Amino acid sequence: MLLLFLLAAASAQTTSTITGLIRDSAGGAVAGVKVTARHVDTGLARSATSGEDGRFVLPVMPVGAYELRAEMAGFRPVVHRGIRLTVGETAAVPFTLEVGALEQELTVVGEAPLVNTQSSELSYLVSENAIGDLPLNGRNYTDLALLQPGVVAYPHRDGGSAVAHGLGMSINGQDPRSNVYLLDGTPQNDFTNGPAGSAAGTVLGMETIREFRVEVNNYSAEFGRNSGGQINALTKSGSNQLHGSLYEFHRNDNLDARNFFDPSKKPDFKRNQFGGVIGGPVRRERSFFFFGYEALRDRLGRTISTLTPDLDARRGSLPDGAVTVNTNVRPYLDEFPLPNGPGIGGGLASYIFGFNQRLTQDYVQGRFDHNFGPGTQFFGRYTLDDADQQLPTDYPQFPRAFVSRNQFVTAELRHTFSPQALNTLRVSFSRTRLHQDVQASTSRPLPPFTPGRTLMGDIDIGGLPRFGPQSSVNLSLIQNVYGVEEGLVL
DSSP states (O other), rough: OOHHHHHHGGGGGTEEEEEEEEEEESSSSSOOEEEEETTTOOOEEEEEEOOTTTTEEEEESSSSEEEEEEEEETTEEEEEEEEOTTTTEEEHHHHHOOOTTSOOOOEEEEOOOOOSSOOOOOEEEEOOHHHHHSOTTTTTTGGGGGGTTTTOOOOOOTTTTTTTOOEEETTTTTOOOHHHEEEETTTOOOOOOOOBTTTTTSSSGGGGGGEEEEESSSSSSTSOSSOOOOOEEEEOOOOOEEEEEEEEEEEESSSOOOOSSOOOOOOOOOEEEEEEEEEEETTTTTEEEEEEEEEEEEEEEEEEEEEEEEHHHHHTTTTEOOOOOOOHHHHHHHHSOOOOOOOETTEEEEEEEEEEEEEEEEEEEEEEEEEETTTTTEEEHHHHEEEEEEESSSSTOEEEEEEEEEEEEEEEEEEEEEEEEEEEEEEEEHHHHHEEEEEEEESSOOSSTTTTOOSSSOOTTSSSBBBBOOOTTTTEEEEEEEEEEEEEEE
C-alpha cells in the first residue's frame, strides 16, 4: 500500500489522491472496507478496499468535489460529503464505523483538513474561488502567485523585448528564470526559460483556469527541469450541467488628466478585454466539453521625449568649435528630426513626438473529457495564444512590432487495472514563437552600413539615444517541446 501511494505521485501534476484510515468505534483498524469516491460534477466513481492496517488509497483522482462512501457488512455505511480535491493534493479522510445495519447510513458533511499531513512539499494553492473573486487588473492569473509567501515580482527591463514577455517572479530568492510553468502538465516556458506569457506581457484565459498550485520547496520528483518554483495550473473541464459566462471590461481616457509632458491635447486611450466560456455534457456521465475565448484590444497614445542635434550642430557649429560635415554623413544627419523643444546645451535640443501604441491579443482554449468507464478516463486540450504589439523607439522612423504565437496541446489517458495497478499516459506538445519586426521609415532611402542588409545600421553619438532600427533587427525564435510521460503503479 505504501508503494502505491508513493508511485501515484507521478500524476500529481493533473490529479489528486484520497487516502484515509478506517477504524471502528473502539479505535481498532478495520480491513476489507469498500470505499467508493464519486465525482459530483461528472458522476465518475472509483473504489478501493482498506488493507490490514485499515488504510485505503485512491490515487490519480480528477480534481473537484467528491462524495465518499465506506461500507462493510455488519457496520453502518458512512458517507462523507463536501470533500473537495485540488491539484496536486493528497487529502486524508478518516472514517469511524459503528456496528449497525446497512440501512442505517451515517452522513458526515465537511471538508478535508487544510493542513497537509501526507507529503513533505511546501506549496500554496490559488483556488478557483480566488481566481474568480479577487479583482485583477489585466486579468493575468499568474499575478495571483504574488499573494503567496516568498514570491515577489521581478520586473523585466523592457516589456517589448523578445526575452521579456510575462510576469517574472522570484520564488524563495531564486533567479526568475529558474521557475517552471505548467498547464495540465505541459511546460509553457519559452526558449529563454522565461515565464508563461505573450507579446502582450500577460497570460490570458483566466476564465479557463480552474486553479493552480505554487510549489516552492521540497516538491516531489515529477516536478523537474528547474530548481526554482513550479507553477502548476489546471484547466477547467465540463460537467453534467451546461454553464457559461460572457464578460467585457472597458477603460478609456474620459476621466484621465493630461500628462505634464503631453502636448495641448491628451493622447487617446481605449482598452477592451472581452470573452466568454461555455462547458457542459456531450453525453451525461460520459463525455464533456469546455471552450473559452478571450481577447484584448489596447490603443494607447504615448508622448515620447527624446533628444536631437540642435540647428547649430547640424551646420557643424559645436560648442568646442566648428567642424565640417562630410557629404556621406549629411543624409544621416538630416534624418534626425528637427528639435521642437528647448535646447539643453552641448549641441542638443529636445524633441517630442506622439506614438499610437497598439496591442491585439486573442486566446482560445478547448478541452474534451471522456469517461470510458469507472477505470478509464481521457482528456485532451488545445490552447492558442496570439499577440501583436506595436511599440515605439526613441525616434519616430523606427517603430517595431513584437509578435508571439504560443500553442499548447495535452492529451492524458488514465486506466485502472485493479485497486493496486494504475497507469497514466500523458502526451504533450508546446510551441512558443517570438518574432520582432523592425522598420526604418526614413524620408529617403539610406544606404545600409553592411552590404546586403535591407536596413541601415545604428548610429551612436555621445549624449544622444541610439538612432536607427532596433539592433536585434528582424528576429524570429521558435521552440518546439515534445513530451511523453507514463507512470505505472503496481
